[in-house]
Amino acid sequence: MSADLSRITKKYTNGEVTIVWKPSRCIHSKNCFNGLPAVFDPTKRPWIDAKGSDTSHIIEQVKQCPSAALSYYLNSEGEKTEVNTPNETIQTETVIEAKPNGPLFVYGNISIKKENGTVEKRSDLTAFCRCGNSGNKPFCDGSHLKAEFRG
Secondary structure: OOOOHHHOOEEEEOOOEEEEEOHHHOOOOOHHHHHOOOOEOOOOOOOEOHHHOOHHHHHHHHOOOOOOOEEEEEOOOOHHHOEOOOOOOOOOOOEEEEOOOOOEEEEEEEEEEOOOOOEEEEEEEEEEOOOOOOOOOOEOOOHHHHOOOOO
């Protein structure tokens, strides 16, 4: 039996800031490790070293995560202040963007009806698989990179 990725949340702290990683949301854009490899290194375990940079650089890099798989909160303010997560409902129309050779980004308020009949609501950015290879369908899990998807 495989783990339900939607329930996994990992946290890494440097004492000031806590980085929160939700692997089920990750689309492997590589923004994190291309932008701050001293903190985000997928060749290491754990792959996040929150002590690899100062808090301000970590915050700026986490904000670059297009899927909100990465978020953060300042330890002095607590988890309720987590940033880069779908805490607030977007008050705009829904926008759909096909990323070159990658997922379909849907920005806005949506409801996703799953095969088992449950409905998941999202109110931020959702990345849907276009290549057909995701192990987390209908969501993108970055499989398009290995499959060398073009489209």
